[in-house]
Amino acid sequence: MKRIKDEPYFTHSVYSAFTTGIQVKCPKCHGMGIVTADEGSAYFKCTNCGYQAEKERTVYRYDVHNQCKNCGRYYRVDIEETAKQHFSALHVKCPYCGTMMSGEVHKTAEAFSYAAEINKGKEPWFGLELWFLTSFQGKPIWAINREHLTYLIDYLSADMREKPMGRGKKTQSDHLPTFMKTAKNRERIVKLLEKMQEE
Ligand SMILES: [Zn+2]
Ligand SMILES: [Zn+2]
Known part of the structure; x- marks a missing residue:
């Protein structure tokens, strides 16, 4: 029996740019780059070619x-x-x-552009495509970064899911669209996610 304790709502979101960073594809070399942000700006840095960009938020x-x-x-x-x-x-x-x-x-x-969201598999400030992005029956499946990808795999492959401690009613899994949580799709989606994890 595999159990998972769900995480608070904003653990893995566009707000990860302020902590762990969002993993994206570099527009120059298609290698892996990281988008981070602070109060005033968003930053991009490629880990492969070193290309950098900055944008006011x-x-x-x-x-x-x-x-x-x-x-x-x-x-x-x-x-x-x-x-x-x-x-x-x-x-x-x-x-x-x-x-x-x-x-x-x-x-x-x-x-500040607080309402920023992931849209069509792209982060909101530079419009760069997420590094972990694939699709299932024409619908995008993505992860903000490796931590988020691990969370998704653990969450979707668990047999039992518990709410995290605390008063917050919404949890991380409330971000997930229904098609990802549906029992009949879960196994195939986990396979797709695991494939991305190997890359
Ligand atoms: Zn690059
Ligand atoms: Zn007039």
Whole structure:
């Protein structure tokens, strides 16, 4: 009988970037790289070719806000196009009367991108593909890093699963989609995960 004690909800998640790191494919050499993060930035470092990158985690909002020279109303036009966000001034249209005029581009720090999630097997800051990524019946199966992969194998191959101690109601396994937990798929999914573990 194989038992496993489940882990707290955020043990293996995108937040692992702040502790153990997320294992990804290097965009230059396709070797294994690590994405880490701190308060201000996310970092990538390839363990194979040494390529490095850094990205600010703060999300900025760019807009032109001013009083319209024609209708006198105060307006704000958000600048969504990345290419335009680097200009110090832009011509924008007053949303009320349609008059074109030039205005200074303001940059405001909006928030840290806390809502970041793994999306389509990619980490949220650089969009790099996870190192441990495969698919089962067209659905992606992935692990954040080796620790997470080990957890998944242990969890899915256990006969008995216990909730961790503590008050938190949600546990790590609540992240798992139903198709992974379904009894009829479990064995085949564990095989796929074990194959990745050997790589
Ligand atoms: Zn590399
Ligand atoms: Zn106007």
